[in-house]
Amino acid sequence: MPTLEHNAFVEMFRQTPELAPHFLVTLFHVDVPRHASVAVVESSLDQLIPVEFRADLVLELRDANGTLVLAIIVEVQREEDPDKKFSWPVYVTVVRARKRCGTVVLVVAPGADVAAWAAENIDVGLGFGNLKPLVLGPAVVPEITDPAEAVQETELAVLSAVAHGNGPNGLAVVQAVLVALGRLDQEHAAVYFQIIWNGLREPMRRALEALVMERQIEGEATLPSFVQKLIDRGKLEGMREGKIEGMREGKIEGKRETLLRLLARAGIALTDHESARIQACSDIATLDRWVDNVLGAKTAAEVLS
Template sequence: MPTLEHNALVEMFREHPELAPRLLATLFHVEVPPHASVAVVESSLDQLIPVEFRADLVLELRGASGALVLAIVVEIQRDEDPDKKFSWPTYVTVVRARKRCGTVVLVVAPDVGVASWAAESIDLGLGLGHVEPLVLGPAVVPEITDPADAERETELAVLSAVAHGNGPKGLAVVQAALVGLGRLDQEHAMVYFQVIWSGLREPMRRALEALVMERQIEGEERFPFVRELMDRSKLAGLREGELKGMREGKLEGKRDTLLRLLARADIVLTESESARIQACTDIATLDRWIDNVLAAKNAAEVLS
């Protein structure tokens, strides 16, 4: 099921269709055909065979005369999916055949490992034909640390924060992106910040929280959702910790009960058997061992 982060990135390209060809030209140095318009079209790609393929987004570039000059299939990829190596060539051939124009696949992959996997050439068979996905990943997306640049290219700044937020310049990249979000309405800014926040690892989250607490993030007062999301995330972590603590306490109680019953039954444990009890994290198993003590003559029968 698509996540909020996945859908938000799709919507970024849907609401700003001109972003895709601009990135192809500026980041991949591809010669994009001259065009007068970019439009989102259907993403459902039906073949003559009874199979439906659905891309995240399909964009059409048209020249001044209205003729199609290029189609771009946009795919958001946050994890490796072997099926994509078969569907991406399908997207290219079906769109190309239907629209009678050149077609490319643009894959947005914020994770460096996923981006490397996605960029692999797809052999169509016997080395006679290939599909080369264009991958918008950390190796291609620039690290935008200048707030002025982030304000001019807010969508690219968001992609930069998603791709580089955990890197050496991560904090500066995220701060710049937050400044860029200032030119957006609250709804879009909140969604984009959540996309950035969800991709940050704990060390970077803590560093960002510290800056927010010190109110050293430019324009942070305009984004009440920043602190709200951080607080909600922290609360969720506390709840998870509380639940983990309760479970550990219950397990420890079960282990203590089992050990006391074994001692009363004069059943001696070897070192490995004792370690096995301490390592057990399944309450049902510990309950079964406790019941076994009543009729057991040795530790092997208890731990059976």
């Protein structure tokens, strides 16, 4: 059964068919014929043989005169499937014969292992002919860490986050795509973020959760609502409260240390009771007052008044 990720990538190319030839030119450096339009067409590839072959998507590129100049078969592949090595040549042959134009297979495979498998040459017989799929995988899709670039190439940024989200620059890649997704409508943005989130491993999820938490604590603009919905709110609140409490405790401890250091410099001795009173105090205003009292005080009682 097709997954959310599978359907989302298919819809990405269905709704923006210009992406396919754009990627062929920019990522694979293919000399795509001049064309004026790109259209989605029927993807059922029935033949006389009573077996139906159905590609995920078939796109047609036509020139200004309406002449068909290239067909692109888009396939989304999340795992290895030996049958595809037999069906992809069928797709190309059928589309080429039916449409009388050059035809290529463009495979979207975010996983490195699956991408390497999909990119293998397919020998159609005794080495006399082969098919070379073009594969959008981690080796081809760049790491997009610049938010401005992500906004300009949003779909590529989504592919980048899925392919590289768990890598060394994963957090920067995800941050960049979040800026781009924030400019999309909520429905599409939420779906894209869902497939990115689903692909993140636990360390990167925790890093993203920490990023959200820090922005909340520092009062910065929160991340888009679809991010907040997917990341467990209770967990975030717990992390947020924990960090705030930790920051508060650190500040209080710093005040206590300052007070004790000033008392020692002033030569004011403390009894066990007075020392315990200082250690038990957790009110920052009180500690600040005691620090101010050290100046000119002769006894601990004057300081702790």
